[in-house]
Amino acid sequence: xxxxxxxxxAGILVSVMLALGYLESLLPVSGVPGIKLGLSNCVLVLSLYxxxxxxxxxxxxxxxxxxxxxxxxxxxxxxxxxxxxLSLTVMSLLVGRKxxxxxxVGIAGGVTHNIGQVAAAMLILQTPTLMYYLALLMPxxxxxxxxxxxxxxxLMRHVPPLKRFQSTEEDRNTGGESS
Amino acid sequence: xxxxxxxxxxxVLAASLILLLLRPQxxxxxxxxxLRISVPGQTYQLVPLTETxxxxxxxxxxxxxxxxxxxxxxxxxxxxxxxxDCILQGDVTVDNVGSRVLAxxxxxxxxxxxxxxxxxxxxxxxxxxxAQTAQPAATDDATLSDTPENTVAPVENTP
Numbered sequence: 001x002x003x004x005x006x007x008x009x010a011g012i013l014v015s016v017m018l019a020l021g022y023l024e025s026l027l028p029v030s031g032v033p034g035i036k037l038g039l040s041n042c043v044l045v046l047s048l049y050x051x052x053x054x055x056x057x058x059x060x061x062x063x064x065x066x067x068x069x070x071x072x073x074x075x076x077x078x079x080x081x082x083x084x085x086l087s088l089t090v091m092s093l094l095v096g097r098k099x100x101x102x103x104x105v106g107i108a109g110g111v112t113h114n115i116g117q118v119a120a121a122m123l124i125l126q127t128p129t130l131m132y133y134l135a136l137l138m139p140x141x142x143x144x145x146x147x148x149x150x151x152x153x154x155l156m157r158h159v160p161p162l163k164r165f166q167s168t169e170e171d172r173n174t175g176g177e178s179s
Numbered sequence: 180x181x182x183x184x185x186x187x188x189x190x191v192l193a194a195s196l197i198l199l200l201l202r203p204q205x206x207x208x209x210x211x212x213x214l215r216i217s218v219p220g221q222t223y224q225l226v227p228l229t230e231t232x233x234x235x236x237x238x239x240x241x242x243x244x245x246x247x248x249x250x251x252x253x254x255x256x257x258x259x260x261x262x263x264d265c266i267l268q269g270d271v272t273v274d275n276v277g278s279r280v281l282a283x284x285x286x287x288x289x290x291x292x293x294x295x296x297x298x299x300x301x302x303x304x305x306x307x308x309x310a311q312t313a314q315p316a317a318t319d320d321a322t323l324s325d326t327p328e329n330t331v332a333p334v335e336n337t338p
Contacts, residue, residue, distance in 0.1 A: 032280055033264045033288050072261045075289045097183065104184030111191050125217070125286065125293050129303065135198035136280055142191045 010051055014059050014066075017043045021067040033121075035140050041109050042148035044088060045102050046155060053092040060084045078124070079117050086116030102156060106149020110141035212273050212304060214253050216246070217293040225297065228252060242290040253285075253294060260289040271296045276304050 017040035024036055040063060047056045064084050068077035091109040094100050114137040122130045180188075216223040218236055226234065228248050233256060236244040244265070245257035252272030255265040265287035269279075276283045276296060283296040283303045296304045 032268070033262075033286065073289050075291065076261065079288060094187075099181050099183035100187070101181045101184050103180050104187045107184065107191065108187050121286070121288060125288075125291060127217075127284065127286075127293055129282065129284070130286075132198055132202040133281060135195045135202060138191050138195040138198075142188055146188070 006051055006055065010047065010055050010059055013043050013047050013051075014063050017059070017063045018067055018070070021063070022071065025071050032136075033117075035137070036144070038110060038113065038141075038144050038148060039151075041087070041106060041113065041145065042151045042155075045091065045106050045109065045149060045152035048088075048091055048095045048105070049102065049152075049156060053088075053095075056092070057085075057088055060088050079120050082120035083113040083116035086119075087113035101149075102153040103146060103149035106147075106152060107142050107145035110143075110145025110148065111138050112141075114138060114141040211299060212251055213297050213299060213301075214246070214248055215295040215297045215301065217295070219291050225299070225301065228296075236292060238290065242292075244287060244290060244292050246294060252296070255285050255287065255294065258287055258290065258292075260287055262289065264288065265292070273304060 020039040020043070024039060027037075044056055044060060047059055051059075061081065061084075064080045065077055068074065068080060087109045090112040091105050094105045094108055115134060118130055118134055118137060122128055212228045213225040214228055215225055216234070216236060218238060221238075226248060228251055231247070231249045234246045234248060236242075236246065241259075243257070243259045244255060247254050247256040251274075252270050254270045255268065258265050265285055268281060268285045271279065271283060271285055271294070273296070285294040286292070298304060
């Protein structure tokens with residue numbers, strides 16, 4: 001995939017994440033900070049496989065800053081960036097490992113996102129007791145990660161853009177030669 | 180799900196189980212419960228939870244929270260924050276700290292406001308934290324225009 005295609009796909013995926021983030025903000029909230037589906041995690045799992053670690057990190061930062069400015073306030077950007085950074089770091093270490101599918105990557109991402117957010121909150125609010133809150137948030141994060149990871153796996157099976165982009169390139173080349 | 184996917188899921192569930200077991204159990208505290216308000220740059224007196232009234236917390240950046248206290252407990256009544264999570268966290272009372280997800284706390288993340296149910300000596304009612312001493316005297320931050328005395332002023336008083 002050449003650089004232009006990579007950039008285009010990254011841009012499309014960021015806008016998909018922003019739309020999903022807005023959609024999630026319309027869903028009824030539980031009142032418990034940190035409990036949400038995290039559909040953009042699904043997109044980040046895909047981008048880790050399709051576009052690599054570097055681009056995924058850029059996408060995560062752009063998405064969190066833009067969505068924070070659109071929907072929340074600057075303070076919330078700090079929490080989501082903390083969660084996003086830890087989550088992406090762990091997920092990028094797991095992608096491509098033997099015996100780990102996108103589902104496992106999604107689970108690890110969901111859980112570590114919550115851990116990063118709680119760690120940031122513990123530091124900013126100076127309330128160490130928040131750690132016990134992870135006893136609830138980690139299984140929730142795992143469940144949400146299971147959903148988003150499964151979604152990513154299904155999407156990868158049915159929408160393989162790398163192959164599609166490559167095959168169109170080949171098609172055009174072979175088509176040009178034969179005609 | 181591949182083999183190591185299960186390993187990831189299993190270790191996460193094990194870790195949360197350990198945290199759940201380590202979580203301190205609620206202690207039966209006799210006596211008056213107090214509310215500790217933590218706001219960046221401001222220190223508040225412990226508020227005895229013996230009457231029903233509202234406490235307004237205002238910060239220099241326009242953040243505004245209203246806490247309703249009542250005998251034995253409190254709740255976040257109003258907040259001009261973006262997600263309103265603090266309001267949905269509901270009542271904190273001496274009786275329900277053991278069953279609440281956030282135990283003795285109500286947290287407004289965007290405004291960095293933490294409300295805690297504590298005993299007279301500043302210990303969390305759930306008896307979780309280390310020996311954190313309460314600050315009985317109000318000391319206002321010089322950088323803030325609004326002093327705690329002003330912001331703690333009761334809005335309505337129903338004895």
